[in-house]
């Protein structure tokens with residue numbers, strides 16, 4: 201009897217211990233989940249270099265601190281190897297604005313520096329008092345005709361801190377001298393998630409501060425209901441304010457070394473007749489008065505989808521005639537979580553003449569579409585994370601798409617021909 205009682209007592213104690221342990225662990229988990237892994241501190245973080253209206257003579261930088269740091273500065277000078285010379289850097293005070301959203305209280309700081317020398321390597325840092333970033337190097341753009349390089353990324357959106365960082369890091373390793381990085385929307389999954397933006401800046405780290413970013417919004421940068429842009433978008437980026445009223449810093453353009461880059465806000469085209477019309481007039485004017493030999497347009501919702509249920513007819517019927525008329529060269533898109541590339545007939549053409557514009561949709565994060573039913577494309581991929589590297593030299597654009605494994609997946613050259621549509625020369629590896 202005594203032995204049985206002791207066994208019961210031990211079992212009871214053991215069960216009690218297990219319950220207590222479970223309770224304790226759950227408590228720790230709950231507490232851990234509530235801890236912000238990227239809290240604002242006095243040190244500058246989320247330092248992002250933005251594309252400007254003229255990247256050959258100006259840069260724009262944004263960063264964040266905790267809300268008790270109410271001012272910030274940017275110091276800049278041409279690169280020197282002499283560490284003593286940094287005392288000579290010029291200093292510019294940031295525009296600092298308080299940011300309160302849900303449980304986040306921070307200050308966002310932004311500086312635009314103009315009057316820089318073209319094609320020059322500069323060093324800059326941001327901060328104040330005892331809290332400064334490291335010195336970053338960045339090169340201003342050159343002039344039309346200089347060799348241009350850029351990186352294009354489709355949706356990041358998922359796996360931002362797990363499977364996406366390898367993509368942007370390999371893109372940078374293969375093209376460290378890129379003039380800019382284009383993001384074709386759905387950069388995060390929930391536009392108002394501080395955690396996801398924190399993961400993006402963790403994943404891209406100093407690359408965000410070194411190569412100017414051209415960010416175009418997707419549907420996931422908007423609240424699920426209504427027409428509200430992510431509360432983080434405008435405080436954390438300083439994009440050219442040269443777009444239509446009400447769509448500033450989501451619709452904008454810049455001219456870099458002979459290529460006009462245009463960001464269209466495709467979500468608002470799909471959602472609003474008024475915003476469609478505004479953007480149509482604006483894009484028409486930009487394409488009609490374009491002094492650059494090359495034109496790239498970046499936006500989220502693709503003209504040609506990989507599934508009939510994802511057809512973005514408003515985007516296509518609004519802009520395809522303009523792209524044909526004004527001979528846009530390359531159209532960079534996202535949204536479908538797959539890869540597809542192809543050319544299309546000129547709108548209304550009787551013969552089978554391709555327009556010269558290449559339409560591409562791509563994905564850089566790990567979220568993938570499970571269905572693929574399109575047949576318009578010459579090259580496609582599913583369940584593959586990719587990044588794209590583009591260079592333009594003279595009358596030829598060289599395009600390369602790499603998988604996250606670093607392998608060349610797709611490639612072509614686009615050659616300008618006088619008075620005729622561009623000629624596409626396949627360079628892709630076999631069996632794609």
Ligand SMILES: [Fe+2]
Pocket residue numbers: 355357386418420535536537
């Ligand atoms: Fe997406």
Ligand SMILES: [Fe+2]
Pocket residue numbers: 386418419420500534535536
């Ligand atoms: Fe999307």
